[in-house]
Amino acid sequence: MSEVIALKGSVLSLSVLKVFSDDFAKVKAVLTNKVAQAPDFFKALPIVIEPEVSPLAPMFLAQLVELLHQQNMMPVGVRTADPQLIEQAEYAGLAVFEPVKVSAEKVDKADQADKSRAASSAASADTPDQGALMVKTAVRSGQQVYAKGRDLIVTAAINPGAEVVADGHIHVYGKAKGKIFAGSNGNRQARIFVQQLDAEMVCIAGLYQMAEDIKPEYKQGWVEICLQQDRLVFNLL
């Protein structure tokens, strides 16, 4: 008999929306503004809400979920340990995730990523099925490029403090010194090809390696990075 369903554990990469204000009007204004800057990036994006303030008004979470839907995002859960919030989450039909204790270093980096994403001003992909997104000028510190649902080809440098993200493969004809995220929607087949790798971070489908863990021999010339059994594998080309 063929399998009808299978239940498997899986690590997915989800975007976390941290909420630092209990003033819903303010949150609404800031969020709406941010989405307006890059609507494609946020479209259908699964979101986990992580409130950093408490207590929140009884209707806060419900209002926020409604707002996220209006802005075409997909709220899927709440990350909290606060019993009141857990109750609100259940009422709103959201999954509850346990907060994770992360090391100071990771918090820092996450913050940085948040910031550069917020400051992101570079091109993002418009419509899918157009082949790869081509970027011909340097991606500079503080900029993020996102190739949604497609590959990304960069024919210039990716400078320190810049981020390039693609749901598909990423090809870099130049020096890559910033952060590179391929398969960002969870595609484990995605690969990264770089002419000269000196990246702050490389990441495929949520599995990443930081600069200090990348062996010097892979920083010499063309290199391919792929994911094999939850490990990033580097090959010189």
Add this chain to the structure above:
Amino acid sequence: MARVIVVTSGKGGVGKTTTSASFAAGLAQKGFKVAVIDFDVGLRNLDLIMGCERRVVYDFVNVVQGEASIKQALIKDKRVDNLFILAASQTRDKDALTQEGVGKVIEDLRADGFDYVICDSPAGIEKGAQLALFYADEAVVVTNPEVSSVRDSDRILGILQAKSKRAIEGDDPIVEHLVLTRYNPNRVQAGEMLAMEDVVELLNIKLLGVVPESEDVLQASNSGLPVILTEGVSASEAYKDIVDRFLGEDKPQRFLSVEHKSLFKKWFGK
């Protein structure tokens, strides 16, 4: 038609105001009619470096707020013909400048027949710096040979390419120039500072010139004189080259290597 040039950097204290003063004075010496505007509201530095702080009656904010006309506020330089300074306000806060107000001032300067409007940007990448670069046709990005300064310049280049009027309206992009200043070849050789080639490679924009680290700069500023007007010092020569290259002259880069005297000392002891 006036060209608007922003002098910007991201990082503070790298030499924007020094460069604005000398660049503006150098262009005026060539016969162009030049206005240099201090966008650093609340700090006011340019008028000190230009030596006209006692002659400030009305400032940039007064003009933007309609309290004075541009003619009333422009201070004519006493040494160089065709050079005019628009000082920043020391007493007002940063929010006193608005985009429309700045746009109006630039229009007025255009109508007045200025060839160049130099905008001395405040440090940072926030509102003040974005206002200073918004109307720019060209940008002089001032960088020191160190990692944090280069990183900030990279950042400001990204902002020039995304948030300027030209970028937003899809016009021809802002013309970008690099000025690498406070360059100390000894420290570059010792590996304590980035080499010119590394900075140019990373930022990947055209190098207008290298200004050496020199005590003459501080001395000139203290006496209220743009360093370009001091004769016979390297920083002055460097800024003259920068003006010439900006105007299209092809001059080889200078001030990149260790002076012979010190090399001599290194080889043969004192």
